[in-house]
Every structure is written in C-alpha cells, then in structure tokens.
Amino acid sequence: MLRNIPSSDLKKLVKLSERKEALIAQIQEIDRQMVRVQSRFGIPSQNGNQGAAVTLSRRGRRFTGRRTKRGALKEKILKALRDAGRKGATIRELSAKVRVPSANLYVWFNGTGKNVRGIQKIGVAKYRLG
Secondary structure, X not given: OHHHOOHXXXXXXXXXXXXXXXXXXXXXXXXXXXXXXXXXXXXOOOOOOOOOOOOOOOOOOOOOOOOOOOOHHHHHHHHHHHHHHHHOEEHHHHHHHHOOOHHHHHHHHHOHHHHOOOEEEEEOOEEEEO
C-alpha cells in the first residue's frame, strides 16, 4: 500500500497529520476552558466523552426501512402489475405504488423476477404480467 506513494507525498502526509494533532490538542484545551467557565456559573456541561453532534444527510430517502415478511415484496409487485394490466408498469411507477426504493426493484427484477412465471419485460425498466 505505501510502496507506491512517493516519499515527497509521504512527507506531506506526516506534516498534515502533525498539524491535525496540534489542532486537536487546541480544541481539547478550548473544551477544558469552556467547562471551567460553565462550572463557574453553574451551567451543567455536556458529557466530556461526547463530541459534537453529527448530522447525517437524508437526501433522497423517501421510504422507511421496515422489514417485511418473506415473499411480501413479490406479492406486492405481482398485485401492482395485475393492477397495471396489459400496458405494464415502469420501475418508477412500481416504486411509488409498492413504496420500495427503485434500486431494490431493479435488483429484484434482475434476480428473483427472472424466476417468477408470468412476468415479462416489455421495455426499458417496464414490466407486465403476461
């Protein structure tokens, strides 16, 4: 792993890691000073082991991550395809109707869906029950 990195880049990495350690030490000193000031005024300090709150981006996540019974997805997809009739339904339409991320449906159709009798691919990401 480190054999392919030139020595000049390794030196840069060492300098950056030393700089990072120095900054972490400064942050820890600031935290200690904040705790001292807070204790003077009776303000309860946060747990010392806790760091800053971490926020996660939830962009693009529309569906809940609940687990379902085995075979439930297949039944939901077959029902949605029956409702769609001869014109069929796209992955996007099925995703909205079944409330499953479209990526899961692409995987399902490319794996399990190939083994289910009656499902026909009639276009790009479009299926029907035949």
